[in-house]
Amino acid sequence: MSDIKSPAAPGHWREAELRQGIELLFFAYRDFTAGPDHMLEKYGFGRAHHRVIYFVGRHPHMNVTELLGILRITKQSLNRVLSQLVRQGFIRQTPGVNDRRQRLLELTEQGVALERDLSENQRGFIARAYREAGPEAVDGFRKVMIDLVADPADRARFTRGGKRG
Amino acid sequence: MSDIKSPAAPGHWREAELRQGIELLFFAYRDFTAGPDHMLEKYGFGRAHHRVIYFVGRHPHMNVTELLGILRITKQSLNRVLSQLVRQGFIRQTPGVNDRRQRLLELTEQGVALERDLSENQRGFIARAYREAGPEAVDGFRKVMIDLVADPADRARFTRGGKRG
DNA sequence: GATTTTATGTCAGACATGTTGACTTATCTT
């Protein structure tokens, strides 16, 4: 498939092979995000809103501090997009049960619908590539991608099957 | 390694498996870009400058239209970062030989040095993951990533070993 | 009970990156 050959010694990669990896990440990510970016336009939302919708959908009743830790942005940045999503009825905030300072986040019915549309688009995008590449390639893909996640806490999200079911 | 099992029928993937793929792309890309983002701060540059430096470094004497096609941004957006890079001595423009309307782009000595630093960081990032995952996983990774590139012209960049050597 | 810490929100100002639209200049093509 690729002109790039396996390296002579395992574990030693040529500059060209590593550079190919750099470009693969750039192009794959660019195309991976294009669909949702386009879908979100009609709501006046961007990629930041998508990330919030996605992770709140995945982890209902998550609090703001947890979300900030995943997104790695400041609370001011988050607050702008989050308050838009709350105002426009995609996310609901409820006070924490044990700690009433917290505002636990969850998708509204409208939020669930939007999250489903966005996720379906991206799942379809991934599914096409998985289907073309085959199950063995997908195993290798997952292995490398998990190793690319630098933060051990985030990596554990995948090696343990995710924080929540 | 992962709790997610292979699907019953090859080519049919469970929702959870595809969702894992979505998250892997998010986290891997987030961590992949963090190093260069930090390195570029001291020059007052951002990710857009990095992309320009990278592709001009990879394809010396590329013209502006070609670069716009890769980056998928408007010429006004490009021109802002490009003119900064030219003014600050990282990129040199020379008139095209056959077509003197073109301004062919290449890195200056200073530009080459910065590109090398940035690329070394990202190659190291990729190399670590490749080393941990092993050669077979890397083959699968490349296969899936190439299939994730939606645009056939961009995909050909990888299946033919790149436009230039 | 008073103090400190934590979780969250808010206001102000700034910067980086992207957009659209209109226009200019130089050069190539027909």
Place this chain on the structure above:
DNA sequence: AAGATAAGTCAACATGTCTGACATAAAATC
């Protein structure tokens, strides 16, 4: 000569990010 193309420019604006300062409520600690 006319039209198309490559590149640049000016203006206005949207989004997403940042820092810094401050406010409020509730929890934790002394």
